[in-house]
């Protein structure tokens with residue numbers, strides 16, 4: 001099969017719950033300053049702060065191309081759902097991307113593929129790009145077995161989401177092997193390339209853009225080794241130093 005044309009590259013960071021209010025806003029201001037770098041590198045840049053700082057973050061990023069993301073959403077727009085966050089309101093607040101099904105949410109808050117798919121549908125319905133995190137929980141020692149097992153585990157995570165969103169909307173899939181999150185180093189590059197190539201085939205027939213990111217202890221030096229399989233990186237801790245985010249933007253633009 002001929003290789004599929006590749007979409008525009010994209011780099012972003014989720015702050016999870018690492019920062020307080022002031023440090024979150026100062027980080028978002030730092031990302032705003034990198035808008036020009038991202039433009040020069042011809043890639044999209046996004047930042048995902050917590051819910052509390054979303055409105056203020058939207059104001060900071062207003063005059064830039066940096067895309068604002070949220071860390072989750074509920075699947076209904078309105079109603080008696082105490083404590084949940086509406087995708088309609090996220091869109092009204094300026095959110096362009098919503099992260100769904102992160103491994104931490106799946107493990108600690110019981111997120112299922114079914115919920116993630118419903119949330120992805122709700123995001124798409126509201127004109128927000130779903131960024132769906134997928135990945136296998138355990139790592140097999142034998143490389144060939146590890147690839148096959150990872151693909152098998154990721155497949156239902158992907159297909160349930162693709163079935164829940166219209167074919168012509170953009171979807172971002174973040175391949176984040178659970179065992180590589182919060183680790184010292186990212187997953188083995190061959191493993192990432194082999195798994196993401198297979199995941200790309202699952203979305204091959206879609207009319208909408210599907211971009212595939214890698215996440216899990218990613219930082220400067222990660223992208224070049226896996227560029228064959230992915231369209232960018234989803235960063236965590238190693239982007240807390242904003243200079244690392246700058247380096248990654250340059251690397252992803254240059255690779």
Ligand SMILES: O=C(CO)COP(=O)(O)O
Nearest residue numbers: 181182216217218236237
């Ligand atoms: O989970 C991640 C991004 O969503 C990755 O986090 P770390 O890069 O801190 O491992």
